[in-house]
Amino acid sequence: MNPGKQIIRALTIVLSLFLNLAQAQTIETQFVSVSDGLASPFVRDVIQDSYGLIWVATNNGVQKYDGLKWETFKNIPGKSTSIQSINAWGLEEDAERNIWVANERGVSKYDRIRNVFVNYDFETEFALYEGAGRTFNVFIDSENRVWATTQYVDLVLFDPESDKWVYPKYEIPNIKEPTHNGMSLAFAEDKDGGLWFGSFIHGLMYRPKNGDAFRPAVLNNQPASFFSDPENSITALFSDPSGVLWITTLQGVYKYYLKEGTLNTVKEYDFGARESSSNWNRILADKDGNVWISNNNHGMLRFEGRSDSYQEIALADSRRLNSGGWDIILTDFMIDKSGIFWFGSSTKGLIKYNPVNKPFVYFSHDESNPNSISPNGVYGLVASRARPGIVYVGTRGGGVNAFDPQKRTFSKITYKSFNDMFGGSARSIAEDEDGSLWVGTWGDGLIKLDRSFREEKRYVYDPTAGTGISNNQIRVIKKSKEGKLWLGTNNGLNILDPKSGEVIRIPSTYSRPYSDEVIELVRELLGSDKKVGSIEEATDFADETAPFTITEPGEYLLVCVGEGDFRSMADYGWLENENNDTIANFQNFQKSFYAGGHAKNRIIIEPLNLNPGAYKLRYRADDSHSWDKWNEDPPTEIPLYGIALFNISDKRVSGNLSGLLTKDSDEAVVSGSSVTAIEHGTEYVWIGTNPDGLNRYDSKTKTFRYYLHDPENPNSLSNNTITGLFEDKNGILWITTNVGLNKFDPKTETFTRYTDEDGLPTNLTEVIVSGENGEMWISTQNGLSQMVTNEALGKITFINYNSEDGLGGDTFLSLAGVRTPDGRFYFGGDHGLTSFGNITANNTPPSLILSSFLVSNKSIYDMRDELDLQTDLAQLEQITLKHDQNALSFEFAALHFANPKKNQLAHMLEGFDADWIYDNRNFASYTNLEPGEYTFKIRGSNADGIWNEEGKSIRIEILPPWWRTWWAYFGYGLVLVLGVFSVDRFQRKRLLQKEREHARDQELKHAKEIEVAYENLKAAQNQLVQQEKLASLGQLTAGIAHEIKNPLNFVNNFSDLSEELIEELEEALSKGDTKEANQIAADIKLNLQKIHEHGSRADRIVKSMLLHSRGSDGKKEPTDLNQLLREYTNLAFHGMRAGKNPINVDIQFDLDESIKPIPLIGEDFSRLVVNLANNAFDAMREKLSKTQEARHMMQEALPTTVGENGKPEYLPTLRVSTRLREGKVEIVFEDNGPGIPEEIKDKILQPFFTTKKGTEGTGLGLSITNDIIKAHGGTLDIDSEANKYSRFKITLR
Amino acid sequence: MKFLIVDDERDVEMLFRQKLRREIREGLFELEFAFSGNEALEKLRSHNPPEVLYIFSDINMPGMTGLELLEKVKTEFPNIQVSMISAYGDSENHDRAMSSGAKEFFTKPVDFDTIRAEMQQIVTTMK
Known part of the structure; x- marks a missing residue:
């Protein structure tokens, strides 16, 4: 390249780098x-x-x-069907769904159906040196040819006919025999079927579709060796849909245009180009x-x-x-x-x-940031209308914070605090149109702040005044359409008129009293002669009747005072006529009024017309709260606890009274005093309470209707503790409670419940807020949940988010949830404030796969030949099994990887399960299936609740065993018919024989009858003796049973617990959470140890009992007398406590420990101990009930003779003592019962003599006791003083 | 919200902690245990005001029985509510307990769902 071009190139690079780095x-x-x-x-x-x-x-x-x-x-040495190397480089799937792996020694093919690896060792295939078989990638083209790029043999091709690998043909200009010894990495196929690969030696190679050889690609604007330069080897290739070939090399990114044969440079690196990686x-x-x-x-x-x-x-x-x-x-x-x-x-x-991301944002207190939210969590929450965008956040201790979402700051609004539980909290907030605020605090009442947040006015509860708000803890403030403020406090519902400052206190059924005038009137009547009959000062367990007659018809007034609450009345009265029909009943709490003192004191006043005749006033009370035995504040209104009837035929009295009573009864009342939620709906006002359920207030008729939880009726509120109310635009009321979410349709009055069994993260739901598109968000004490309605499946499911998803915390609070007009949601909790906009869901449903199928615990792969399987499990559609192959377990999965832990699963075995089981488990097992046809189906959703509605299924047929097939049944039928024939013939023969024998027997019978009668008499006598033995054994058993009850309870409890823990263990394991699993396993181990402990305890008890019950052959064994006495006396005691009419007995042991073991017949002697003890208990019980009766009668006459603290004056005592005296052992049983009267002292040892009435005792106890003592060579002395004590002394040699 | 459970059987603690592990983990309940009436009173007196607001007590214990403990608690700590748990479901014990001011009476074997509901209701009223 010439310097000029180089400079331009450099500049371009720098420029592009700069631009790109910035972005x-x-x-x-x-x-x-x-x-x-x-x-x-x-x-x-x-x-x-x-x-x-x-x-x-x-x-x-x-x-x-x-x-x-x-x-x-992994590679398993010695197993040729395992993969040949642990070191894998590349993967590809072919059309038959087999997986091809490029690895260190060549290529391996995983045959899914047969579950084995077929290995191709390139060292052998191509005669290479050891270690030269490394293969980087496998590619499969559109004609299912398998290609591989390698380190030492460039590109190779698989020939399926010969099952070997071969070199593809290269044609390179000027080279006769182009070498195949080189490295290649990349391969691609373009849209026209042309094949491309990058050879480190030959550069970019191309073979057109149906071509015969690879040739170097034509590079018109680059030197031919451009890609053969070791500094510029091709690392990846991609052919895009328009046919452009993208190439990356060690130095940059290029695009190649086949038609033009030109190469464009997209990007070139200048750093780190020469690292091998x-x-x-x-x-x-x-x-x-x-x-x-x-x-x-x-x-x-x-x-x-x-x-x-x-x-x-x-x-x-x-x-x-x-x-x-x-x-x-x-x-x-x-x-x-x-x-x-x-x-x-x-x-x-x-x-x-x-x-697809989930933008949860949360704000928690940050010490270093003064603009962060106040600490201790969020209470009330309101989206401002006067200042759109601002959210007012109520805090615990920091007053009100105003949140500005643009700046993300929380500015503090505070006011003076005197009695607030947190020192300045805001539990509820409401905003006026002009932007001023009403703040409900937790102890300082209601505060009005002006637009600049300065305190304008404060409403505080004044206990002396009868007006104003009724409590200083204002939990909820909701403005009605008329502009009044409805306040829900901890002690009542108030309505404040902000203009006049007047407060209307709406009483609750608990708190409404009769008007003063009515009470005055009744007080007067009590002291007057107009009282016709009464039961006053009713006591515990009262069951009183007060009969009276009236001679003139007229108007009467019935007044009843008792005790009760919403669930039931505990103390109440009623009126009966002479036919014992109830004509007035005061068992209805809802009709009752508050009688002063504790809220459970109730009073009902009812006028009625009566005709002359005999009547009875009746009253019943339970324990714990009654006249002079109040366990809470007594009623204060009138000095009556019971029921009374007054004659009010005096027109003056009756006219006045009925008017006042009507007024009182018509008053509208709320069901409970702790108001937790208020919702102004389009037709009604809804009020939620804790724990008194839901109220519906109709402002037109000024009446309330109550909806309470009814455990017998599933179409009722799920729980009476309501945390939130929301009426949606269709008029449906959504109610959050401590037992899940309720959907209430006011027109049909039906409730639909949603609990953690339907997918909610917990039953402790707090707030429900709806979005613009009808989506519903619920905050709970275990995170947030989005309610998703799937119309196709007809199912409502919940997608749950917790702190792992970035919420900031999991414990959210009631009444702290809003949506701002711009569509953002805000929820408050202990951690602070969580907010989010719309959540976009990943809309791809998961694919479903059956990953494991075990038949009687054997994997289906191990049974291929047996079952003649032709395909891979994932493609299996049908399978036929034998009748004993009827224990099936399945493992399956919903494949979606956005958040696999939140994928939901459901399964169903058609033919066995009644409906889909939405338990999110990825396994299911069925045992003991009857022969028949079944279909196992699965369904799944991804973490955003998008379900794969098609599902996946596999048909299973279980053949009946040969003895249940149709031809077997036919055979049975045949056998049955034959059987009937032969039996019939046989029977006829026998009948004839019998007649003959019968005649002979008659004569013999007469003689025998006489003998038999004599035997029967003797047997009856024995039976009675046995019965006595059994009776005492029975008592022993009761005692043993009681002793064992305790340890067995523990065994049961810990077993139950361990079962629960095993389920949790399975969950933890399926999630792969080994840490949690280990913890749970340790707990289970501890439990099992406890079970063993208590089981052993029970075992020991039984053993020691058995020990004593042996040796009934009359043989004497040396026995520890004191221990025997202790054990059996205690057993008898427990037996008595566990039976009818148990009494409290003080058992004292005074045993001489120096006594050595004595030869005794264990079984008999222990029976003796039980006998004597029980006799003592029975006697003392009689004395106790006599004493109680006497006391009761005395009480009526003289109320001051009741013992202090109501303690019984007679304490039954049994004293068991042993002494060694002059070589003889003395055992004494002494009780402080009624004693033994003189006249029967010498009769009590006679068999069948008893003082007990009817069938209470056999009368054999003492007689047998005496026999036992004589059998031991001992004597029995009986000594007693009437009403003081009875003493049984046994002396043994 | 602290609850105190009094029973002379030590295994009761393990049972309670495991049966209510979810609520304990979520921080809804805090449980303390005492194995005698005296130990229970000591625990109550160790803080002022006492941290415990609700007590479950067995009736049958050696030394101070549950009923004696109930009376003492009602005198010294009238704000603390006490419910009884007993193996004897007879009316005499039940009545003695209720008239001494016990809130509820549960019989053994204990139904933990009922206990749990009672505890949750108490916690909610305090909010």
């Missing part, structure tokens, strides 16, 4: 690295096959990736036709279509080196079906670039 664009990328499962950080090639799977060639094997799982192919280049066009070039360590070039103008693209995480290049060296790249770019690199593994 270098950065793209955000994601890394897929070794920790995600990639085999090596050195990725040499990446392709996507026709199923949608990603294949990667690395220096540590070839891998197949479905977005979640990796399958790795500069060979890495790739040229491709994206979906929009723009050409991209991956440029080794020079980053990427993106061209404007096919023009010459380009932009440098840098990867966000790469750095520019001094040499001018970037630190990330790109080796290859491809663009997958959904438009995602995949780059291989030499040190950073795989790099993914998704051109």
